[in-house]
Amino acid sequence: MTRARLRDLGLSIGRLPPGPLNAITDVTGVLVGQETIVREAPSVVRSGVTVVLPENGEIWRRHLFAGAHVLNGNGEMTGMPWLEEFGLMCGPLAITGTHSVGAVHEGLVSYELKQGFAFDFCLPLVAETFDGWLSEPLALAVRPEHVHAALRSAAGGPVAEGNVGGGTGMNTHEFKAGTGTASRRVEVAGETWTLGVLVQSNYGRRERLRLDGKPIGEAITTEDVPSPWPKPRDAGSIIAVVATDAPLLPHQCKRLAQRAGLGVGRVGGAGAPGSGDIFLAFSTGNVHSAAEADRLHAARFLPDMALGPLFEAVIEATEESIWNALCAAETMTGRQGRRSHAIPLDRLVELGQT
Amino acid sequence: MTRARLRDLGLSIGRLPPGPLNAITDVTGVLVGQETIVREAPSVVRSGVTVVLPENGEIWRRHLFAGAHVLNGNGEMTGMPWLEEFGLMCGPLAITGTHSVGAVHEGLVSYELKQGFAFDFCLPLVAETFDGWLSEPLALAVRPEHVHAALRSAAGGPVAEGNVGGGTGMNTHEFKAGTGTASRRVEVAGETWTLGVLVQSNYGRRERLRLDGKPIGEAITTEDVPSPWPKPRDAGSIIAVVATDAPLLPHQCKRLAQRAGLGVGRVGGAGAPGSGDIFLAFSTGNVHSAAEADRLHAARFLPDMALGPLFEAVIEATEESIWNALCAAETMTGRQGRRSHAIPLDRLVELGQT
Amino acid sequence: MTRARLRDLGLSIGRLPPGPLNAITDVTGVLVGQETIVREAPSVVRSGVTVVLPENGEIWRRHLFAGAHVLNGNGEMTGMPWLEEFGLMCGPLAITGTHSVGAVHEGLVSYELKQGFAFDFCLPLVAETFDGWLSEPLALAVRPEHVHAALRSAAGGPVAEGNVGGGTGMNTHEFKAGTGTASRRVEVAGETWTLGVLVQSNYGRRERLRLDGKPIGEAITTEDVPSPWPKPRDAGSIIAVVATDAPLLPHQCKRLAQRAGLGVGRVGGAGAPGSGDIFLAFSTGNVHSAAEADRLHAARFLPDMALGPLFEAVIEATEESIWNALCAAETMTGRQGRRSHAIPLDRLVELGQT
């Protein structure tokens, strides 16, 4: 059965309607760029980088309110002190493999310097999950140029999922996974808002995997479809980025970010000790420039009591993003002949429709 | 059908075995005391207070490592700055109705003063959820003496659930609920540890209610069994306290506390804006005295990488605690003839066993 | 020498000009109410409560952005989870003695209920420092009615300092102290803003006391003027509340709150282990209502990069507030004949003018 998106299989998560693309790019101005590195020599590489680039690529000048939350901190997202202090996203988020954080960080800095952006905001956002099971860790294959390429190719429209970009070498609940995305539309305060999520998903134990509450991982065991690991185990991390056009203040973005963890929990995550479960949320509803320090700024925002529907949207879209990563990813063979199996879609359909 | 515990109905949550009582009192030395106030005049009161009293009541002298986490902060737990700074639980946790925090706080202080405990630790832990729908808020019915009574009656053994103690007037997913508890046993680092949870559960919208993934709230709608409110809505809060005999350091207790939120999320919570979802975790594995400031102390602890099974235990036991509150609580009529219905157990069994 | 304010002595702190009253009440709409309890029988009481009531007493309906910071958490400020989650101040801050937190909490709740304010916001802000050295701790002298009286008497204009309100029984750097206040005016983004601080000051060791860098506590030792304690020691806490009409978002209020600790540090505080050093900052520059959840709100704010002058204002005004508490407080005799000495103003002038 060809790989597909969850909804192509007649399955879905939750009650809220998705946006037209069911992707983070449904949020106006949000671009996604991905650079995938798959090669066999001199060492086996299954890696890459994914960038989420808001404001049609003008994020370095058009800053957005943002906030982050950590469910389990065995992972990295650089730029977090800045996010906490200023509540501003002043550049793209890049997601890559654990060992490539440095190269990607330098790539974001050099891109920014070459574009002539102000020096003051060189505090890049780089997050990671570990692809070193399938991809040779010593290769340090992702270079600054890969980030440049990902930024240049960033676009709206449908987002490639599965074995692509930073998600190339990733696994989830002991199936092959990687990049996934989904979106929701919600009504709050008399207007309709769009909220999208993109995940780089690389966490979880098979037996805990659930589809909208259904125990898929108990049905498709590691005896049916082997685990990537010789002995089934809990490994890895998940990065989720939440984008919305609902106008939110920084502390409200943090509130949204924490709800991504509830979505991960519903799929079967427990914020396991080996996991870096780190979530970033940003709102395109207000645009500022931290450089304009000499005047009062204005912002619109939804009152905190009204955010309930957005919380549900985060939970649903995170859950569906993970599932889109699982459904899109194809079986991959990596270094030392290691093999990570795609989740069998026919079985999934059968189990999901019960 | 008589009210029951979830497991009495042939239903259960998760994979880990419960302790002998399936209650927080399975953790050695943890006592629970509850004082229930149900009266019709001069005003209708459905309120009370629940205390969790570790170390067989010696908690004021035998301090335990502890930590807290807030999923949504529309609620209160006093003592949180102390918990964050010292990582010590130096007295019981009391849970009550929102307006009774003051009286309960004073009750803990006066109890402590009368017992001659050191002045230095009068930073009581008082948490709350709102029972003002069924119970007259202006009554301020809970007095310091009720806390004293709850402390004096605190005991090990089975814990009364449902409409009792601080949980007396509470509702969950638009059914009657209140106090609930559960426990799990896990093996970590070659030893078996016990972890128990007690909740005061008062949150959630009907349609989101799930039993181990099964959409109960979609099946038993507010048309079948009315909501306590004229118009179905999301209201209230949940307090969870996690106790374990696994030796943990303060930052590890915080890690456990955050996982209680994943349990709430699996039942259907979203950390809704109107909700105070606040979680406390403590470990009986090390006993200290903050007063002994003149010597080195020693502690044992499980390494952070080993906490996975405890995280799962928190998630499962929180989920089952909420369900025990739902299953135990009986239909209650409160002020102005308002009525909160118990979840029908026959329907639950039918739905849960599918 | 009659007690005075620091500036009456020809001394001052820092470079920024104070407002007309050099008090937190320079911030438009900020009222202060204080209820002082000094009695000898049946037990010796030196206690009270101070309320900071913004929006001319309409704070329950006119909510303000706010945030808090803890330098050392051996103390209490209730309402912190709410502040962190919603970033809103929805009622007054009350400051009292450690054991009176409960009674004051209940007083704020009952006042609110009697005024018919919405139930949803009964998460009062009550902070404390310990007056139990001079005042009989068992007395529990502060009752809910005292808070009601403090609220009814709250007013703008000059603020009583020293042995008054919640500060009645407090000591600072081993001199008598209590309530103090100061203000600053700063220019940011082309406009002039007012920032005021009020402290309840009860912390510190003699030898560390400094006036604008000058080592006062090394000059006026406990041999010159005895410590309140038989053996000089570090005890107590400090609560500071920062008010400003500069329009700030919640995360910016938190930034201001942390700077209050730098002011405490300059006077000689170290965030000592026995100290509850907790700071609240709020901005009157935007007024909202959390109850209005059905529409978009608007806010003005100063950009984060522009807050430098406000940070300095917080540091200077905190430092001067503590000194105003020290200069205003008169020598007090308390329970068991204990005596806390006022700082001798003639020596202070002599030392300060060098």
Place this chain on the structure above:
Amino acid sequence: MTRARLRDLGLSIGRLPPGPLNAITDVTGVLVGQETIVREAPSVVRSGVTVVLPENGEIWRRHLFAGAHVLNGNGEMTGMPWLEEFGLMCGPLAITGTHSVGAVHEGLVSYELKQGFAFDFCLPLVAETFDGWLSEPLALAVRPEHVHAALRSAAGGPVAEGNVGGGTGMNTHEFKAGTGTASRRVEVAGETWTLGVLVQSNYGRRERLRLDGKPIGEAITTEDVPSPWPKPRDAGSIIAVVATDAPLLPHQCKRLAQRAGLGVGRVGGAGAPGSGDIFLAFSTGNVHSAAEADRLHAARFLPDMALGPLFEAVIEATEESIWNALCAAETMTGRQGRRSHAIPLDRLVELGQT
């Protein structure tokens, strides 16, 4: 006058005695390595990297409890989610220029991989301050090899201060500064402990500079000794690392880290908006391995109430470290002929001894 350390000038900070070297290397096993890059072509570079390497270089296998605090987050320290979650320092801290975070991160990863350390702990600690005023930002001069060299050369003993390592291009209170260190010895719980601080100091406005309370920056104005900037201003950041052999738990390390900010405040820092004031504290008093997840661990620790002397040691040593950076640094000319002047030591002695 030759550059010197503060104590060589007959000046000092505080009351506590320093260790034999008055340096972070007084803490047993703490090594410091620095790589300095000063060149004129192809572009002017004044940069470098400093590493703090505990456990005699075995930190990758011998993990230490640690914690961090942010006074102002306009800066970076990678690895903070891990520090917060596990409370463990599992590798060196490297400090460099803002744009070099990526290269240094990669350098730490590649060093670790080459040494064959476990993959699981590749979450390096890299902090930064901005040297781009004197050093060409586009140069990206620091390469992974420089970190390798700094690690290989890391040693105990006296630490080079001023224009060296990561501090090469840095300025403080508008004088030339850079790397500085100091230490203190304190008695707690009947034993003597050593605490050392190392700073990379690059913050502050001239007029706020103080030496132990004395207003040096008001005396040596930018008219006397020019600011590095055409127009005096507040720019830059400060990183402080606190090491102690006192056995502390992770939450206690965080407590120490926050006190570094009080030291910065006493010198004249305000946590200015443009400043990344980030502090790391670690304790060598317990050694663990996160990899040993299959057994109980043991730890010794000082009770929280006893940490007061350590807090004072942090404050004093941070203050003196900054002054050692100021006193050691020589006047430097950088790109575009920009010039940062050393503080004149003769004037300093004169002012400081008054």
